[in-house]
Amino acid sequence: MTDTQRRGRRIMMTPRERDTFLAGQRTCRVATVSADGTPHVSPLWFVWDGTSLWLYSLARSRRWADLRADGRVAVVVDAGEAYGELRGVELSGRVAFVGESPRTGEECPELDAVEREFARKNFGMAEMVHDGRHAWARLTPDKIASWDFRKLADL
Template sequence: MNQRARIAMSDDEVTAFLEGSRKVQLATINPDGTPHLVTMFYGLDEGRIAFWTYGKAQKARNLARDPRVSCLVEAGDDYDELRGVLVYGLAEQVDDRDRVLGIGMAIARRMTPGVPDDLLTPYVEQTGRKRIAYVVERTKVVSWDHRRLT
């Protein structure tokens, strides 16, 4: 078995890693072809990475033109602790307002663990008026867990 295969996570491990993490590095494509990279909190929608943003944000303008994204979720400080999941996919805009707010709640829960929903709901409803949400349909997943190297 080659080293790449040895450090790859199983599907269940990828799922657990995404469920247990909070932030994603999201790359979209600028009009000139360069990457636009931002770190954001995310939620999960039926196991898929979901995020929201203001409708006028650069990432939203990029996605309206080209829905391709890369999503990196990583952990670890030292080389032998590095773990990560890189999801390539297409960001599909969510149009249903209730679903947008549901994604907003999932994100808010990750941003503020332990805060009760009744305190998060007013924030999500207020900020959600100007936000749009996306769900990433995976086209490819790459994962690694360097703890397996020891």
């Protein structure tokens, strides 16, 4: 994974800042491309495990069909309203599909911690409830860029 940026080094998040930010956010924006070249961006809940971004998507969505046809993806997680509050992370690479699709709860040790965290973070529950409509894709990014405009106040 590339974690360096040419521009904006002054406002780049440290790995610890990035991990804390991603752990605290709920919604990301996922950019895919359809087979005909049409771009598509959609919001989605996620979990960050310190290495990978885990995307929990409807298995019968345009986003999922796009990812199945071409696993390349770009994802943005951002926050802030005023210019001096803006912060975020952009991650890109290829997704890997984990577990059955759609997910019905079959044993999958790789998803144990991810699903516990997703259930806690988004539903305040101790374990995941599987609805048979969603599935998991894991993005272990090739590239990461980050920014935190609040650091500009320190200059």
